[in-house]
Amino acid sequence: MTSRPIPVPLTLGHTDIDGDHQEFTEWLVRLEAASGAEFIQQFGQLTDHLSHHFERENTLMVQSSYPACTEHRGEHNRVLGEMINFRARVESGRVSFGRAYVLEQLPGWFDLHVTTMDAALVEHLKRSQV
Template identity: 35%
Template sequence: MEWNDSMTLGYEPMDMVHQEFVELVADLQRCADAEVPAVLDELVEHLESHFRGEDELMTRHDFPPKDCHIEEHAAVLRSAAEVRQRVAHGDHAEARSFAAALAGWFPAHADYMDAALAHWMVKRLHGGKPLVFRREVHVGRAPGHALNANG
């Protein structure tokens, strides 16, 4: 998993936390087995803080679909607790599977749930929509599609 412009939502506090999340998932994906418990602990601590912050934001600013969003966070934290227990018993493969699951889960969660929250926050705080500037623009092509000599 690697941070890229497509993950930017336009609400800087969330974008900064999401970038840290992506880096921690990547760390867990590539660390040595001996480092797995410590890296997993760091990721779980981040998740607890990350989700607590978003949950409080949604509650404080009356975000309409907060219940569904908060429940999704709680489900991820329950999974994280189970993975921590298994890793404590030496099952490092479980941590790798968890990292892969988070890498698969996050883009859709961010695109739908977190993007709606970012939009809500920018509108409430600044009266408009988030502005997102992307360095990589793919017009009429799938992301990652390279241009060739024929266009």
């Protein structure tokens, strides 16, 4: 299994969003090194983190009348749905499925999401002063 390098979070200039991105990358590092039992627990914690992380962004989008809210929220829902499905597999003992997802899929998704969707959101928030 070839893993992608853990992304270095870009600073977009929004304290809460940048903090969530930093925390997400820290979870990826922890999960990469986690043993089977630790991985199961930490995968659940990462899923919970993403739920809160996405909800914060979703709230900011609604508060600021972000024009791309539907698409951005849809991407959050898609990834959170994947995390929930993988969490069920991981908790049933199929750790390799979750590990492959964390190492092979999440880093690339995160880089793309931050540099496109989140960067556009933060620019909108700066203009809206939210």
